[in-house]
Amino acid sequence: MRSCLPIVxxxxxAAVGTAQAAVPAATPAEVAQFKALEVKLWDAWNAxxxxxxxxxFYSKDPHNIYFDxxxxxxxxxxxxxxxxxxxxxxxxxxxxxxxxxxxxxxxGKVVITAFTxxxxxxxxxxxxxxxxxRETDVWTQEGGKWVIxxxxxxxxxxxxx
Numbered sequence: 304m305r306s307c308l309p310i311v312x313x314x315x316x317a318a319v320g321t322a323q324a325a326v327p328a329a330t331p332a333e334v335a336q337f338k339a340l341e342v343k344l345w346d347a348w349n350a351x352x353x354x355x356x357x358x359x360f361y362s363k364d365p366h367n368i369y370f371d372x373x374x375x376x377x378x379x380x381x382x383x384x385x386x387x388x389x390x391x392x393x394x395x396x397x398x399x400x401x402x403x404x405x406x407x408x409x410x411g412k413v414v415i416t417a418f419t420x421x422x423x424x425x426x427x428x429x430x431x432x433x434x435x436x437r438e439t440d441v442w443t444q445e446g447g448k449w450v451i452x453x454x455x456x457x458x459x460x461x462x463x464x
Contacts, residue, residue: 333409337414340360341440343360344360344451345401347359347360349397351395351396352396352397354383354388360451361450363380364379364452365378365380365381366379367380369453369454370454371383372458395424395426395427396425397423397425398422401418402420404418404419413452414441417437417439418438419435420435421433422434436458436459437456437457438456438457439454441453
């Protein structure tokens with residue numbers, strides 16, 4: 304048994320090394336491609352705060368899960384668009400700046416983007432606000448086009464009381 308231990312250890316190390324090598328790092332061109340997609344996505348949301356404007360960036364699979372700032376969870380784009388349309392019915396516009404920590408992770412046919420951002424918004428009533436947030440999007444291709452199949456957005460809450 305002792306004589307097998309070095310062989311098993313080498314095989315495990317080789318397997319781990321192979322598994323890590325199987326996921327290629329995103330190229331600078333891919334990072335630029337997905338950052339441009341995220342900017343276009345935010346531009347669509349920001350122009351009039353209408354989910355319909357951002358709809359082309361989302362998969363329409365009714366089982367996808369999207370976590371936005373509020374409410375907690377949407378199941379499928381139809382629910383996301385319906386509820387967000389009601390919540391944002393007052394309209395307005397926003398500006399969002401993606402910070403320098405933009406990251407792209409590739410895994411098979413899925414691409415994950417993760418970043419922090421700052422958003423400033425103005426409602427139709429000219430009330431202004433802003434916040435810092437973080438976002439993770441999971442992208443895949445549907446019909447030759449990259450779309451989001453899962454989104455998780457959150458903001459930092461105040462300190463615990």
